[in-house]
Each structure stands twice: as C-alpha cells, then as structure tokens.
Amino acid sequence: MSTEIAIRATGLGKSYGDFTAVDGVDLTITAGTVFALLGPNGAGKTTTVRMLATLVRPDRGAAEVFGYDVVRAATAVRSMIGLTGQYASVDETLTAGENLRLFGRLLGLSRRGAARRGAELLDEFELTQVTDKPVAQFSGGMRRRLDLAATLITDPPLIFLDEPTTGLDPHTRDRMWGIIRRLVARGATVLLTTQYLEEADALADRIAVIDRGAIVAEGTAAELKSSIGDQVLRLELADSAQAPHAEVIIAELTGDVPEGSSAGTLTVALAETGTAADIVTACRAAGIELRGFAVDRPDLNEVFLALTGTARAAA
Known part of the structure; x- marks a missing residue:
C-alpha cells in the first residue's frame, strides 16, 4: 500500500453565524485507500468534503490535497479531484452520452477525446444500452x-463520494460498492461520506x-x-415495559447503562464473557421475561450508538 498522503487536514473548521458546522477536524488519508466519514445527518460530513474540494473556504485550520493547499492552490487541487455529491449533477434534458461528452469538453478534452472517454465510461458503468x-x-x-461516471471523465486520483448510495435499493447499492472497489484497485483514493454503517464496514x-x-473516533472497522469491548450481550425482552428495570440490573452488574431500543432490545458491552450469565440470571430472578439473548462481537451499530447516541440509519 502506498505511503503517499492524499489528504492532510489540521484543525479544519467552518461556522455559519453562531452555528459551528465543522469544529477542528484532523484527517490524514493515505493514497490508494478508501476512507469513510461516518456520521448522522447534520454531523458535518458534507461541509468537511466541500472544504477539502475547494467549494467552501475554511474559517480555521488548513488542508492539503497531494501537498497542495486547498485555499492557496485551489486550481491545482481541483485538477486532481472528482466529486459526486448527494444529488445528481447531470442534466436531465440531455442523454447519457450527451452529458458525458459535455463534461469532457468542460474539463478540457477535445471533441474526439470527450466522445471516446464518454463511451468508455458508459461501457464500464453498464449504461451503453441507454x-x-x-x-x-x-x-x-x-x-x-x-453521475459517478461524469466524475471520472478525467480519471482523477482523488474522488469524493458524498453519500453516493442514499436512496438506492440494496441491489443497486451493491453494484455501486463494486464500482468503488474497482476504482481503488486501479489506484484511486476515495473519501466516502455515509450514514450507512454496513457501507463503511464493507x-x-x-x-x-x-x-x-x-x-x-478513528480507526479500522475492527479497531472501532x-x-x-471484545463482546456484547444482546437481550431481547418479552415486554419492552420492563426495559428500565433491566437497565438498572445491568448497570449494577457492569457499571454501564446499556443501549436500548423501543422494541425492547438491550445491548451492553462485556468486559468478561461470564458476566453475560450473571445478567441473564439476575433478570430472570427479578421476573424479567426474556424472549432471547446472544453474546456476539460488537458491530458498527454498537460503535455508532456508543459514540454518538444515534441509532442506525435506515438502509
């Protein structure tokens, strides 16, 4: 894997009046990798991307793309990036081929070069029939x-994907994941913002x-x-109204308040596997009926809940 740094940001910040959208973000992203910014709606993901892509000027801090400052060398930075935002930027009145040829011409390709590159991308993205x-x-x-094909007209080494699969069905999302993997396999760097936990994990x-x-927090999926904790206990209560009583019992045994849900499912990190048996026994002794329970490794949902208090985004 390359050790070249594609993005380096230090203390990056942006405010709008009294509202702080981004507050002192530090990032170091290695070239040839996928780096995910995972967070709930309104967390600052899009604003961070827009600053790195030179679309919004930072109020504080600094950022570089392949060594070029995003403020002082904005033109150089723009020549090395592609951006796919949350909403399609293509022209609905034009055909697929016309859109790609237009993007190619706007980005400096010759008429013949834009047509050739557009045809290549239509084939790669399985759009030749349309x-x-x-x-x-x-x-x-x-x-x-x-939209992603248009982003890749000039084959940029750095690609920003701002929630690229929002609103897509699972089959189409898997298809987009395959495209992203192929881009990175060819050497591109991808900064992906998402609220889908499984997307970041995959x-x-x-x-x-x-x-x-x-x-x-930052790290690999495994580190996060x-x-x-190495393991979590998930309890499914037969009666969700008993959740507050179960939470008190779990807190007394573990020192931690479990994460809960309206469906009557409680999740708690375990320092020791044996604690799971103590919790189940204590709940049953207190008359709390369990529909089921399981000890498993934590997933990104537990990480997300623990770090932000925000439940999994609907897929």
Whole structure:
C-alpha cells in the first residue's frame, strides 16, 4: 500500500453565524485507500468534503490535497479531484452520452477525446444500452451511476463520494460498492461520506466517526469495534415495559447503562464473557421475561450508538 498522503487536514473548521458546522477536524488519508466519514445527518460530513474540494473556504485550520493547499492552490487541487455529491449533477434534458461528452469538453478534452472517454465510461458503468436515452427517464440507480461516471471523465486520483448510495435499493447499492472497489484497485483514493454503517464496514480501510462537527473516533472497522469491548450481550425482552428495570440490573452488574431500543432490545458491552450469565440470571430472578439473548462481537451499530447516541440509519 502506498505511503503517499492524499489528504492532510489540521484543525479544519467552518461556522455559519453562531452555528459551528465543522469544529477542528484532523484527517490524514493515505493514497490508494478508501476512507469513510461516518456520521448522522447534520454531523458535518458534507461541509468537511466541500472544504477539502475547494467549494467552501475554511474559517480555521488548513488542508492539503497531494501537498497542495486547498485555499492557496485551489486550481491545482481541483485538477486532481472528482466529486459526486448527494444529488445528481447531470442534466436531465440531455442523454447519457450527451452529458458525458459535455463534461469532457468542460474539463478540457477535445471533441474526439470527450466522445471516446464518454463511451468508455458508459461501457464500464453498464449504461451503453441507454446512451441515447434522456436522463429524465432514468431510474435513481442509473442516475447515480451516470453521475459517478461524469466524475471520472478525467480519471482523477482523488474522488469524493458524498453519500453516493442514499436512496438506492440494496441491489443497486451493491453494484455501486463494486464500482468503488474497482476504482481503488486501479489506484484511486476515495473519501466516502455515509450514514450507512454496513457501507463503511464493507468498503473502508479506515473510518472516522464525526458527530456535531468533530471527529470522535478513528480507526479500522475492527479497531472501532474493539474500542467498546471484545463482546456484547444482546437481550431481547418479552415486554419492552420492563426495559428500565433491566437497565438498572445491568448497570449494577457492569457499571454501564446499556443501549436500548423501543422494541425492547438491550445491548451492553462485556468486559468478561461470564458476566453475560450473571445478567441473564439476575433478570430472570427479578421476573424479567426474556424472549432471547446472544453474546456476539460488537458491530458498527454498537460503535455508532456508543459514540454518538444515534441509532442506525435506515438502509
């Protein structure tokens, strides 16, 4: 793996009036990797990307893309990046082929070069059958694929993907994941923002969890999971109304208040596996009926809950 640094940010911050959107973000992203910014809506993911992509000027701190300052050398930075935002940037009145040729010409390719590159991308993204079809007639997944294809017209070494699979069905999302993996296999660096825990887990070499504009944790998926314990106990209560009583029992035995849900499922990190049996026994002795329980390794959902207090985004 390359040791070249694609992105380095130090103390990056942005405020809008009294509201602080990004608060002192530090990032170091190695070239040739997928780095995920994981966080709930409004956490500061998009604002961070927009500053790194030179679309928004930082109020505080500094950032570099392949050694070029995003403020002082914005033109150089723009020549090395591609950005796919949350909403498609393609023109719905044009066909798929016309959109890609237009992007190519706007980015400096010759007429012939733009046509050739557009045809290559339509083939790679499995859109050749709709080359001459207006984008207004495309499905959501087809629009996202075309939008990403437009981002790659000049084959940039750094690609920003801001929640690229939001609103897509599982099959189309898997398809997009495959495209992202192929880009990185060819040497691209990807900064991915997402609120989908499984997306970060499946794609990212490293993950930073951002909440209220600040990075609250960073590491590999395995490191983040182990940060809240090697194992977790998940209790499914027969009666969710008994959850407060069960929480008191668990807190007395572990020193931690479990994460809960309205469905009557409680999750608690375990320092020792044997504690699980103590909790189950104590709950039953207190008359708390359990529908089921399991001891498992933590997933990113538990990490997300522990770090942000925010439940899993709906997939």
